[in-house]
Amino acid sequence: MSDDSKPLNFIEHIVEEDLANNFPKEHLRFRFPPEPNGYLHIGHASSISLNFGLGLRYNAPVNLRFDDTNPAKEEQEFVDAIKKDVTWLGYEWDTERYASDYFQQLYDWAIYLVKKGRAYVDDQSSEEMAAQKGTPTEPGTESPNRNRSVEENLALFNQMKNGEFKEGTHVLRAKIDMASSNMLMRDPIMYRVLHKAHHRTNTDWCIYPMYDWTHGESDYIEQVSHSFCTLEFAMHRELYDWFLDQVYDENKVRPKQREFARRNLSHTVVSKRKLAKLVETGVVSSWDDPRMPTISGLRRRGYTPESIRNFTETIGIAKRDNLIDVSLLEFQVRNHLNKVAPRVMGVLDPLKVVITNYPEGEEEWLDAENNPEDESAGSRKVPFSREFYIEKEDFREEANKKFFRLKLGKEVRLKNAYIIKAESCTKDTDGNIIEVQCTYDPKSKSGSGTEESLRKVKGTLHWVSIKHAVEAEVRLYDRLFTDESPDTHKDKDFMDFVNPDSLQVIKGYLEPHLKEAKIGDRVQFQRLGYFCVDPDSSSEKLVFNKTVGLRDSWAKIAEK
């Protein structure tokens, strides 16, 4: 089911071309193949929506395959996290596969290659082999073990398998071409000895297949028609094809590897190794710290699956190097949250206001619209009283005409409430304003329909009645790195660019019904931004994360 309303990316063009050349549509099959050695990040989101998107587009199955060939780095914890993230993003895989499911088949094929004289056991040190490998400009030299007899190779490989050798002493290599201009073709390693327990096969094996030997054959076993990976694997394609040639049966689908450019997001890093370092060094609290570009971090930050999917869709996929500005990502959350997040009022930097002509002890519950973008969201009641908070930055003793907020002698509308006028203010001994005294127009109540209520005043402020306010911890986030591309500097480490002020924890005062907010709830604090309830939150202590601010054109005017 192809959707022609949108232009195709180059990957889709490849599939379309194959279809046009009579590749049977029902043989289309894709896969998303993460290594379970860390958490998924925003870069993976692109690969996920590419592969699963293709599945949806052509109604073809997509496997979730764990590339688990290195027990030294992989853990069940990561398998679970990856499954959770893919599901959360809204995709369904056809079958859950593991490269480790194919260890026996891979081993049998390896024996077959040995028998064909296409693979041999090498017992040199890695240093020796590296020296023989040559350089990109000079051909390598052949290993003295390259021409062992089949019998000897079989025997040695069997000993490797049976655990008779120590790690690092023996490998199985493909016999290809030590003079190839492609370094990967210079007799690459297929198996190494690793006396480590695997998270799924435990100690069944002590030899483990390398990526190149595993990946293409796994695609072949699963009959994946198109195997998409990132550009750094482009050189691997020749090897991928060579390994396939060894076992390929004409009657089966032959997987095709093609490469696309990894997506780079500005002001962050997307490499598991670097993300792991941020966690290990305590720069962030965990893999799901809301500042992390991981899927779990974005989830905790308040991002929606829709916004991430829309992001990957709009940035597309291509082959050139890129540095995607975070503003493209932020736009997508704002865009989605604008439609679905209930509006509430919260004051994060409080300044007390007293309405001198409002009866002491009185309170009234005013109607407040939950979402102007969505009438079905209904309304709620918000308590109003003589004393309330506004944001400090919303009051100035005096200011120019561009300042639409509260200033002495001028009027402003309190959202969903009354028009008030600032009469005077009091300061502490340091000269800081600590309270503003106002009068209000009792006939100006929002929604009352009176002439006064319809008066236009330039500014509208959010507020929270002090007596009714609920307190909450609010965590504000800034970009994790001060540089837009922290890991591309040859002379500096990415850790040098860590933003020391990426987290700010403050106390906020919220309208009372937020006491009922549940973990994961997303709201808009009007005029401030989108926030969500953090998992650290409890009935005793509310904790909110700031997802993203609203567009703020006042900030730009104020700068001038």
Add this chain to the structure above:
RNA sequence: UGGCCCAUGGUGUAAUUGGCAACACUCCGGUUUUUGGUACCGUCAUUCAAGGUUCGAGUCCUUGUGGGCCAACCA
């Protein structure tokens, strides 16, 4: 010194495969607004350079220039 890949506004992608350079974001300017939000309108590139083929080139060819990748018992 070898091989492979890439080059379109500030950012990311398109361009019916040789036929008027489009979309989204950002920026700037404006309209609407009981969120300085949203929505809406408008401004912002002749496609890295130089040649060539062609009636016609972002698209094909050549040569440059610039960038990325390749020598882990990682994936």
